[in-house]
Amino acid sequence: MDYINAENITFSYDEPEAAERHEVLRGVSLGIRKGEFVALLGHNGSGKSTIAKTFNAMLLPSGGKVYVDKMDTQDESVLYEIRRRVGLVLQNPDNQLVASVVEEDVAFGPENLGVPPEEIRRRVDEALKAVEMYDFRLNAPYKLSGGQKQRIAIAGIIAMQPDCIVLDEPTAMLDPRGRTEVLDTLHKLNKEKGITIVLITHYMDEAVQAGRVIVMDSGRILTEGTPEEVFSQVELLKKHHLDVPQATELAYRLKASGFDLPGCPLTIEECVAALEPLLKKATVGEAYGDH
Amino acid sequence: MIRDITLGQYIPGKSFIHRLAPRVKIILTFVYIVFIFVASNFEGLLTMSVLILGILLLSGVPLSQYFKSLKAILFVVIFTSVLNLFYGGGNVLWSWGFIQITSGGVANAVFVTIRIISLILFSSVLTFTTSPTELTDALERIMKPLKLLHVKVHEIAMMMTIALRFVPTLLEETDKIMSAQKARGADMESGGLMQRIRALIPILIPLFVSSFRRAYDLAMAMECRCYHGGEGRTKMKVLHATSLDAVAVVVSLVVCAAVVACNLYFPAVLH
Structure with a gap:
């Protein structure tokens, strides 16, 4: 069994009784293996963000099951254990930082988990060094660049010692330099710490660097495989208005x-x-x- | 321009006052403010003023910063001192029709002015030497006993932390929206008071909408990081009281005792 397993999941934001239900996910099955770097591609509305939120139990599928390390995401008793193991980084770096000082923001996750103070200190320093933001630990987040803020958000997840980080278009609001910073950080974490990365993006050049690419379209998986396998199907991608x-x-x-x-x-x-x-x-x- | 406004106005430093435990600072500031009003004569007030002066010099914050915070309330100071000028008895110094200024009035005015200035200086020292996070953390600790009365202490402290964190972000956003609306021809500088207030609507509405969006995102990000209220939560920075705090408390006690002694031995100014 893979680290994260989605089994035939469906999802709709509408009420179950609604006359016209728009299914965002229509039966998706996929597995994420430990230590992998997976890129999840797709249009706006293809269901790629929705599926990411089912990986850490922020959303529960209407049908089907999601397992994280054999734990069912529907089981409320393991909710925080799942969220600790699978961290989610969102698009807008401004909206996910909680504290007015960088190191205090990074400490937010471990503080919620009830980690002892000395251990939090150690983890915060380690996480900030891992994203190369240690020198900025006493800065105010609003004075940093977008790429730096997003790396702080990633450090905030790393401090919880996760197995997997899911990133929902983390570079969409960044300039080219910020994008490179964030991507380099992710590859480093994947290689050096063995953290599984699920990168949701619509930038093709980011997807190319991944170990595996999954392409989603209208709530289904269109195709998946190594970047070469996926992007060699130029006609199929073009037919679904996706770029190569x-x-x-x-x-x-x-x-x-x-x-x-x-x-x-x-x-x-x-x-x-x-x-x-x-x-x-x-x-x-x-x-x-x-x- | 709008970004220059800083809330709390924390000025980082390593002075004696900076290093005091935030909890102690908050409580002492509160006590001082009470004692400014307890002091009923110039002798007592003078004692408090000496204390302030000492604290100002110890804080290592440039005195010009304190003048800036006094300038902000200059109007209030003048207004109250002028009002007080006409109260009180004593010898008539000057009169014009039914208006007369007495020696008692002058004493009142000076007394009240010193009171207000001391008040502002004490609270400035607190905000200049304590970071916003330290302040909210300390408040959370101080208010802890209120939990017995079912006051949601942790939630209040968390709201304050988040509010402080988003002040610069929202100011920046306001700046952007203002520029965007000006680029579309919005006129915010001319017209009477009502017209200017009405001109704020196209700025406030987008600001509100985006704030709600931010709040939604932030709530999600917090949940992703396992936030579930104050239960079982630990803190990275544990606040310890040190010997410095003991010194501050002792000095404060001496000063407060002196103020009480002055009240007993000298006549009160205000009646």
Whole structure:
């Protein structure tokens, strides 16, 4: 059994008796393995945020079950244990910081769990170092940049010593620099601390860096697999109005116009490597043509 | 511009006053304020003034900061002292028609002015040398006995913490909304009082809407971090009283005793 298991879950925000029920999730089954880095892609309204909230029992599915480390999210006696293990980071960094001093905000989670003071101190320092914000521990959050605030929010979750962090579009409100900061932090936590990461995003370049990509559309899983497996299905993604990374798009169009390109490049580097021989051949051909 | 407003006006430092336990500071400030009103003559008030002066110098906060906080209430000081000028008996110093100023009136005015200034200075020292979080934490501890009366002490303290945390955020937001409305042609600077108040509506409505959205997000974020009220909650920073606090308490007791002694030996100014 995987670390987080969703079994055929359905969800609707409408009342059960409502005449017209709009199902946000229509039977989703998926598993998140321990130590994985998963990207969850999809449009607004595809159900990706909703499914994230079922992972830490913020929402309970109308049908089906969600298990976290074999614990049923419907079981109220393990509610705080589940929320401790699966931390959720939201989109707007301003709205999830509670205290006026960085270190006191990071301490909020462990304080709620009733951890002894010396242990909280140790965890807060460790968490702030993990997100490289230790030097800012006495600052006021409102004076920090968006990327820094989001890293504080992540530190606040780490201080609860979770197994898994679910992030609901954490970079949507950040500038490019803040996005890189947050993404680098997540990869570091995944590699060094073995924390499972579920990243909900609509940025393709973020999804490319994940170990596994799950694409959602209208409350169902459209496709899943490694980034290569997913983004090589350019037609399927286009049909559902989803983007593919620019490098993949370029290669796809070149292939469609008859150029011979190997594989499916996902990043700019891979794309350059794939195009180089092609361009060299073309210039050589041109040179011969001149004479 | 609007962002310059700081609430609480905490000025970080490591002075004797900064290092006192917040709980002790709050209680002593309260006691001092009571004793400002207990002192009924100049001798007693002078004792309190010496205490304030000592505290101001010990706090390590630039004196200009204190002048700033006094400037804010300048109008109140002038208003009350002028009113007091016409009360009280004694020799008539000046009269015009039925208005007359007496020596008693002058004494009253000076007395009340010193009282108000002392009051402001004492509360300024508290807010200048204690961080907002320390203040709310200390208040939570002080109010703990009220739990027996089913007062939700923890919830009140948490609300204060959150309110203080969101003051700068909401100020920034107000600034943004004002700019956005001005860009759409909203006129906030001209017209009479009523017109100006009406011009605030297009700022307040978006501000309220976004505040509710923020509140919803924050509540969710707090629940995600296992918040479930004050039950079983611990604190990272445990507030300890130290020998410094003992010194402060002893000095305060001496001063308060002196004020009581002055009340007994010298006649009262106000009648």
